[in-house]
Amino acid sequence: MLKRTxxxxxxxxxxxxxxxxxxxxLPVQYSGVMDEHLACxxxxxxxxxxxxxxxxVEGPGAETFLNHLVTNNVSKLAVGQxxxxxxxxxxxxxxxxxxxxxxxxxxxxxxxxASNTEKDFSWMQxxxxxxxxxxxxxxxxxxxxxxxxxxxxxxxxxxxxxxLTQVPLSSIRYYTFAEGALCGDIPAIIARTGYTxxxxxxxxxxxxxxxxxxxxxxEAGKPHGLKPCGLGARDTLRLEMKYPLYGHELSxxxxxxxxxxxxxxxxxKSDFVGKAALVAxxxxxLTRSLIGFKMLERGIPRQGYSVYSGDGAQALGTVTSGTQxxxxxxxxxxxxxxxxxxxxxxxxxxxxxxxxxxAEVVPTPFYKRPY
Amino acid sequence: MRxxxxxxxxRDHEWAQVTGQLVKIGITDHAQSALGDIVYVGLPKVGATLxxxxxxxxxxxxxxxxxxxxxxxxxxKEINAVLNDDPARVNRNAHSEWxxxxxxxxxxxxxxxxxxxxxxxxxxxx
Numbered sequence: 280m281l282k283r284t285x286x287x288x289x290x291x292x293x294x295x296x297x298x299x300x301x302x303x304x305l306p307v308q309y310s311g312v313m314d315e316h317l318a319c320x321x322x323x324x325x326x327x328x329x330x331x332x333x334x335x336v337e338g339p340g341a342e343t344f345l346n347h348l349v350t351n352n353v354s355k356l357a358v359g360q361x362x363x364x365x366x367x368x369x370x371x372x373x374x375x376x377x378x379x380x381x382x383x384x385x386x387x388x389x390x391x392x393a394s395n396t397e398k399d400f401s402w403m404q405x406x407x408x409x410x411x412x413x414x415x416x417x418x419x420x421x422x423x424x425x426x427x428x429x430x431x432x433x434x435x436x437x438x439x440x441x442x443l444t445q446v447p448l449s450s451i452r453y454y455t456f457a458e459g460a461l462c463g464d465i466p467a468i469i470a471r472t473g474y475t476x477x478x479x480x481x482x483x484x485x486x487x488x489x490x491x492x493x494x495x496x497x498e499a500g501k502p503h504g505l506k507p508c509g510l511g512a513r514d515t516l517r518l519e520m521k522y523p524l525y526g527h528e529l530s531x532x533x534x535x536x537x538x539x540x541x542x543x544x545x546x547x548k549s550d551f552v553g554k555a556a557l558v559a560x561x562x563x564x565l566t567r568s569l570i571g572f573k574m575l576e577r578g579i580p581r582q583g584y585s586v587y588s589g590d591g592a593q594a595l596g597t598v599t600s601g602t603q604x605x606x607x608x609x610x611x612x613x614x615x616x617x618x619x620x621x622x623x624x625x626x627x628x629x630x631x632x633x634x635x636x637x638a639e640v641v642p643t644p645f646y647k648r649p650y
Numbered sequence: 651m652r653x654x655x656x657x658x659x660x661r662d663h664e665w666a667q668v669t670g671q672l673v674k675i676g677i678t679d680h681a682q683s684a685l686g687d688i689v690y691v692g693l694p695k696v697g698a699t700l701x702x703x704x705x706x707x708x709x710x711x712x713x714x715x716x717x718x719x720x721x722x723x724x725x726x727k728e729i730n731a732v733l734n735d736d737p738a739r740v741n742r743n744a745h746s747e748w749x750x751x752x753x754x755x756x757x758x759x760x761x762x763x764x765x766x767x768x769x770x771x772x773x774x775x776x
Contacts, residue, residue, distance in 0.1 A: 312712045313687040511686070511713050577734065579710050581689050600713055603689035610690075632692075632708070 284329035285489035301394030303330040312511035316605040321435030322504020332396030332423040336384040340415030350544040356381040361454045367553030371534035392525045427489025432479030435503035442499040478518035519646035527599045539569045557649040567615045571643035580612035589626030589636040651681040655747040659768035662719045674748045691733040697727045701748045724754035
């Protein structure tokens with residue numbers, strides 16, 4: 280039996296095409312990936328992301344524990360701030376990428392990938408058990424089943440969401456959040472975060488309040504070009520930004536430095552899980568890095584396709600994500616290649632069903648919002 | 651969903667229009683709907699030899715790659731090159747946007763479904 284979010288019936292009503300996504304029955308599209316993608320880029324898109332996992336870490340020891348668990352510097356987080364980070368195994372392999380919200384001095388909400396929630400929670404407990412002795416107390420709770428999470432993304436997102444709340448949204452800066460009411464009396468975490476490259480918000484409410492908020496947003500969004508968006512558009516939107524996705528760019532076999540996540544990997548902070556391995560990897564020099572490329576001739580790169588040098592002679596690596604970019608009308612992809620072939624302008628080829636098709640390393644993100 | 655009477659159908663969701671030894675081949679309305687936005691059509695070269703059941707090309711939506719299978723053996727006489735530049739035409743009208751024309755030396759294919767059978771077949775997939 281697939282798991283369903285609180286919004287399952289809303290997806291049915293909207294004619295969403297439901298698929299099995301890591302054990303969750305979720306819409307891959309409503310009106311069509313292209314249409315939804317472009318709606319999010321030109322107006323706004325509404326996403327049910329309630330499948331994401333939520334773990335609360337609280338107590339006087341929460342900060343030091345999280346700082347030991349993840350690669351970014353959690354001590355830099357003020358109350359009301361959010362932070363993107365990853366957690367690694369001792370060998371530097373990525374367990375997951377996550378967002379940490381500091382709700383009070385001693386309370387953090389940690390949001391992880393849906394398909395990793397069980398693995399992540401077990402890992403956090405394992406790390407906690409080793410870390411605890413002699414440290415201030417903290418408690419971990421997997422609250423994934425208690426939250427509905429809805430993302431509203433796009434240039435009209437603020438205008439639409441503002442009709443549902445007294446919280447002055449313009450004062451919520453990127454990667455900060457406020458706690459306030461939606462639709463009169465529904466307590467919510469309202470965060471200016473997202474996975475599309477557009478301005479926008481992610482709101483967290485009690486599981487059973489999801490449908491009320493979803494319906495109110497759809498209604499309020501009518502004059503502002505809002506469309507419900509499925510997992511298909513979520514993927515093409517994130518890919519145009521080269522935002523990594525676990526299972527594609529990130530895995531237990533990749534480490535954050537090669538994944539381009541050096542900016543959230545604070546090798547100068549005191550010990551954290553995986554630090555020694557990452558310091559060693561950096562000293563040795565990276566063996567591969569994550570590039571963005573565009574196809575120079577017809578063909579669409581896909582995950583798993585092989586990457587070769589421009590003359591096709593030397594195998595370089597593997598495509599981690601690829602698609603026809605709806606915003607650019609151009610086939611683009613992301614791949615791991617040796618640093619020697621990672622400079623912008625480098626010619627490479629992609630093996631598409633046996634034919635080596637020319638491509639070129641380009642600057643990323645592929646898409647830049649015009650406002 | 652449309653199921654034109656004058657076409658024959660495969661279980662892989664191609665349609666075939668048989669005129670003597672010439673067989674025009676495309677994908678069905680059901681196939682384009684299931685695929686979603688089609689962004690790439692890859693076709694063989696004119697003159698290529700196809701064996702019945704072989705993959706002769708691909709149709710790609712934003713999310714997925716699907717092989718095209720030859721409903722008959724023969725030689726490719728024509729390709730619908732306009733799909734190279736505007737593959738979304740297949741979404742707009744799958745039954746008029748053919749992909750290839752094959753000249754077959756075999757007798758008229760007897761194993762393809764008629765419209766009613768294909769419609770029932772599609773109904774079992776839901």
